[in-house]
Amino acid sequence: xxxxxxxxxxxxxxxxxxxxxxxxxxxxxxxxxxxxxxxxxxxxxxxxxxxxxxxxxxxxxxxxxxxxxxxxxxxxxxxxxxxxxxxxxxxxxxxxxxxxxxxxxxxxxxxxxxxxxxxxxxxxxxxxxxxxxxxxxxxxxxxxxxxxxxxxxxxxxxxxxxxxxxxxxxxxxxxxxxxxxxxxxxxxxxxxxxxxxxxxxxxxxxxxxxxxxxxxxxxxxxxxxxxxxxxxxxxxxxxxxxxxxxxxxxxxxxxxxxxxxxxxx
Amino acid sequence: xxxxxxxxxxxxxxxxxxxxxxxxxxxxxxxxxxxxxxxxxxxxxxxxxxxxxxxxxxxxxxxxxxxxxxxxxxxxxxxxxxxxxxxxxxxxxxxxxxxxxxxxxxxxxxxxxxxxxxxxxxxxxxxxxxxxxxxxxxxxxxxxxxxxxxxxxxxxxxxxxxxxxxxxxxxxxxxxxxxxxxxxxxxxxxxxxxxxxxxxxxxxxxxxxxxxxxxxxxxxxxxxxxxxxxxxxxxxxxxxxx
Ligand SMILES: Nc1ncnc2c1ncn2[C@@H]1O[C@H](COP(=O)(O)OP(=O)(O)O)[C@@H](O)[C@H]1O
Ligand SMILES: [Mg+2]
Numbered sequence: 001x002x003x004x005x006x007x008x009x010x011x012x013x014x015x016x017x018x019x020x021x022x023x024x025x026x027x028x029x030x031x032x033x034x035x036x037x038x039x040x041x042x043x044x045x046x047x048x049x050x051x052x053x054x055x056x057x058x059x060x061x062x063x064x065x066x067x068x069x070x071x072x073x074x075x076x077x078x079x080x081x082x083x084x085x086x087x088x089x090x091x092x093x094x095x096x097x098x099x100x101x102x103x104x105x106x107x108x109x110x111x112x113x114x115x116x117x118x119x120x121x122x123x124x125x126x127x128x129x130x131x132x133x134x135x136x137x138x139x140x141x142x143x144x145x146x147x148x149x150x151x152x153x154x155x156x157x158x159x160x161x162x163x164x165x166x167x168x169x170x171x172x173x174x175x176x177x178x179x180x181x182x183x184x185x186x187x188x189x190x191x192x193x194x195x196x197x198x199x200x201x202x203x204x205x206x207x208x209x210x211x212x213x214x215x216x217x218x219x220x221x222x223x224x225x226x227x228x229x230x231x232x233x234x235x236x237x238x239x240x241x242x243x244x245x246x247x248x249x250x251x252x253x254x255x256x257x258x259x260x261x262x263x264x265x
Numbered sequence: 266x267x268x269x270x271x272x273x274x275x276x277x278x279x280x281x282x283x284x285x286x287x288x289x290x291x292x293x294x295x296x297x298x299x300x301x302x303x304x305x306x307x308x309x310x311x312x313x314x315x316x317x318x319x320x321x322x323x324x325x326x327x328x329x330x331x332x333x334x335x336x337x338x339x340x341x342x343x344x345x346x347x348x349x350x351x352x353x354x355x356x357x358x359x360x361x362x363x364x365x366x367x368x369x370x371x372x373x374x375x376x377x378x379x380x381x382x383x384x385x386x387x388x389x390x391x392x393x394x395x396x397x398x399x400x401x402x403x404x405x406x407x408x409x410x411x412x413x414x415x416x417x418x419x420x421x422x423x424x425x426x427x428x429x430x431x432x433x434x435x436x437x438x439x440x441x442x443x444x445x446x447x448x449x450x451x452x453x454x455x456x457x458x459x460x461x462x463x464x465x466x467x468x469x470x471x472x473x474x475x476x477x478x479x480x481x482x483x484x485x486x487x488x489x490x491x492x493x494x495x496x497x498x499x500x501x502x503x504x505x506x507x
Contacts, residue, residue, distance in 0.1 A: 121355075129353035132313050133367040133415075134339040140370075 021222045024138065028146050028218065031139035038144045045148035049110040050156060057105045057156055058163050064097045065089060065164030069171040073178075082178050086186030089168035090161075094191070095201040098161040099153075100253060103212035106153055107245035111220035114145055115241035118224025119234035127225065137225065146217040153213025154206045161205070200260070208256045215252055216245045266291055267312055267423065267457060272321035273479075274307060281307050282318070283479025294449050294456040296466040298501045299476030305459040306350075308476070309425045312457065313345055314338050325423070343367075346416025346424040346454075350431050352408035354400040354415070360407075361387065361396040364414045386414040390444060406437035413444060417452070424448065426458040430465050442468045463502050467491065475501055 035042065069089050076082045118141060121127050130137050165187055172178035191199060220241040227237035267289040274282040281304040289295040297305050310316040311323050317331040324330065325341060333341060354363045361383055368379045387393040390410040400408055409429060416424050426445060430438040442465055448454045449469075458469055466473055467487050474484040475497045483495045490498045 124351060125349040125353040126355060128310070128315060129347070129349055129355075129412075131315055132342055132345075132347040133370065134342050135366065135370045 017226070020226065021219055024142060024222050025218045027138045028143050031136065031143050034139045034143065035147060042144040042147050045144050046152045049106065049148055049152045053105050053109040053156065056109065057102055057160055060105060061098065061101050061160035061164040062167035064101050065093055065167030066171045068092055068097060069168035070175065073172065073176040077176060082176050083182060084186060085172050085176065085178050086183040087190040090165050090187035090190045091201045093164040094161050094205040096253070096257070098157045098164055099205050099208040099212055100249065102153055102157045102160045102209060103216060103249040104246060106149065106213065107216045107242055107249065110149065111216045111245045112238050112242050114217060114220040115224040115238045116234055118221055119227035119237040122225055122227045123230055123233055142221045145221055146214055149213035149217035150210055154209040157206060157209035204256065204260045208253060211252050211256060212249050215248045219244045219248060266326060268324040269311065270322045272311060272318045272323060274311070274316065274318050276307065280479055285480045287474055287481060289455060289457050291455055292453060293471040294445065294458055294469050296458045296460060296470035296473045297476060298460060298466060298473060303476045304479060305476055306427055309347070309427055309457065309459060312425060313342060313347055343419050344422050346419070346421040348412050348416045348424060348426045348429055350428045351405065352412030354408055354411055356400050359397050359399055360392060360403070360411050363400070363411055364418050367415065367419050382418060386417045389417065390414045406433050406441070409433070409441060417448065421454065423455045426456060428459055428461070430460065430462050438462065438464065445469045466502065
């Protein structure tokens with residue numbers, strides 16, 4: 001009985017906080033018309049998010065590309081088919097690894113600080129202060145942050161993709177005997193040979209990054225706004241923000257890939 | 266006039282307000298005292314419509330606050346300032362920008378008029394010299410003055426003060442108390458002041474009520490309570506309090 005009550009309580013709390021996140025996102029979208037007023041603040045936020053996470057993202061992306069090249073290279077070498085290494089690295093980087101890496105790093109660096117910032121504001125009554133001035137905290141605090149990450153995550157993803165492919169090319173040259181010329185040529189062909197300007201992989205990846213950026217900012221703001229109980233509460237909010245962002249990145253990444261490659265072919 | 270009648274409120278599984286009845290007459294400072302966690306801040310939040318009572322009525326000038334729609338709440342909040350503990354300023358805005366926030370956000374005033382109004386209230390609270398500093402770099406007393414300026418910038422008829430002297434030394438506290446009295450006497454503001462401090466209560470208050478277990482345990486003028494035998498009145502206002 002007690003176990004079930006606890007489990008029930010746990011599930012209810014999960015559903016409740018998921019509901020809060022969705023509601024927050026809907027309200028942020030509903031206040032999009034206020035964006036022009038918040039444009040400067042939004043661009044500041046986006047710039048800060050980019051600068052703060054750029055170095056780590058680039059280092060991690062380079063390693064991710066290298067890992068991709070190694071993993072596929074080990075198998076390809078058995079078949080003597082390492083010429084397609086560039087193609088595989090470029091496409092997997094764009095479709096999956098680039099957005100994923102960027103999202104995780106953004107969650108850890110920018111999402112955590114958003115949760116800390118809004119959490120601190122919540123527990124020191126600054127959010128209530130906005131309300132009593134009839135300033136909507138969603139439009140004033142959440143909207144700029146969500147838009148900033150929705151823009152910044154795809155932009156950073158483009159850089160991650162390029163750096164990741166470069167990381168792959170280094171491994172290809174030094175460990176798998178694929179010349180940089182061959183690697184880059186096959187990568188370039190993979191990324192330009194479709195009828196559209198860029199292949200589906202790139203668009204799906206960028207769309208994914210857009211979804212991740214939106215999700216990370218919304219989840220992190222929601223955690224911050226629901227913080228209570230002083231500094232300890234802010235700490236818990238940051239923890240929840242990063243944990244939930246990473247879970248969402250994985251789940252949403254799966255859903256987007258599934259939707260574009262299996263549901264709609 | 267602010268009137269609470271038989272207000273009940275449960276929060277976090279506890280009955281915080283349990284039949285609270287309280288009246289703040291026009292032009293007076295009503296001081297609300299009581300142990301920590303008894304629902305003094307919760308009471309203020311009901312008056313400005315952030316919280317709604319489970320039962321009972323909250324009226325400002327005869328209008329029922331919980332029944333107000335968005336536009337009416339906005340109108341109410343324009344007529345009512347709220348001074349939060351520690352000021353609750355926005356850290357990335359300067360002192361002047363913080364004070365201008367309520368005017369800018371609802372931008373009906375021209376810029377020059379906004380600036381004039383901001384400097385007028387900053388002068389009133391003695392913060393004009395620090396207008397371009399940021400909250401993290403000023404003292405607690407200065408943050409509180411800025412919070413008060415922000416509460417006053419829309420020319421409210423009412424101000425709710427939540428522990429206006431928490432964490433301040435006696436000298437700065439006394440300056441804040443003098444400001445609260447000045448705001449009542451010169452600006453004609455009706456005040457609801459939450460405090461623990463006897464100095465604040467006796468200096469700023471016209472009437473005092475002490476909250477216990479969700480309702481007023483004692484209420485009366487400063488003189489009445491100072492000589493009352495009620496144990497709570499003695500604890501909060503007696504000779505060895507503060
Ligand atoms: N939004 C809320 N949710 C749950 N509990 C709350 C909420 N706001 C206040 N409380 C609880 O109500 C009690 C009274 O709070 P408060 O009015 O802040 O006390 P104080 O008299 O010290 O100002 C506290 O125990 C607090 O934990
Ligand atoms: Mg309080």
